[in-house]
Amino acid sequence: MKDFIKVSPLKILEKSSRKGLGKGSLGVLMARAGVGKTACLIHIAFDKLFRNEKLVHVSLEDIPEKVTSYYDVIFYDLIKALNREDGEEIKMLLDKNRMILSYLNQSFKLERLRENLKNLVEKIEFVPDSLIIDGLDFEKAGREIFKGFKEIAEEFQVEIWFSALSHRHISDVNERGIPYPCNNIDDLLNIIIQLHPAQTGIFLRLLKDHDSIVAPDISVKLDPNTFLAMG
Secondary structure, eight states: OHHHHHHOGGGGGGGSTTSSOOTTOEEEEEEETTSSHHHHHHHHHHHHHTTTOOEEEEESSSOHHHHHHHHHHHHHHHHHHTTOSOHHHHHHHHHHTEEEEEOOTTOOOHHHHHHHHHHHHHHHOOOOSEEEEESOOHHHHOHHHHHHHHHHHHHTTOEEEEEEEEOTTOOOBOTTSOBTTSTTTGGGOSEEEEEEEETTEEEEEEEEETTBOOOTTOEEEEOTTTOOBOO
């Protein structure tokens, strides 16, 4: 699926210093409610899966069947947009390389995630390259949980992507230009990208690039219907 990788939202990381997030690292996709955060996060997952990498999607809000339905809807829209006729064949490969873990009703604990990952590796030889953490409340999470995620990323040699909900009415920004809710934990994060709606369209902007200074104009314009990169 090289044709997807060409239009993946993660194309923005081609402009970053290390061309990606990297194992042992934490990345965040920030967006306001209703902008398309879930669709964009699943495209990040597809970017990994289409590279034949193994991925664990960790949902703190939805049951696995609902997460699967999100993937399926976005996948078939993607296949249609790319005019592919081998959708079912590709989908079998994706499903084989993806696991969904669900922690509902505030049942999520870092130690529980660690045990689940160990079981995947040791019992069924599913060794993940990436984790997607969907539904973590950044406002309540605190620094310690991100330190814990960093330890897991290093221990299992995975890269971990989070989605973070920002708010129009909270304009806090730290001295490094990182907005709320990442402004007090950005030292623990390696990549921060922001889904930003503007009059001319929806843009994905790079706000943090490991330890490098970010040029202010690093962005990718996304199709508002498919959330694929344009141009």
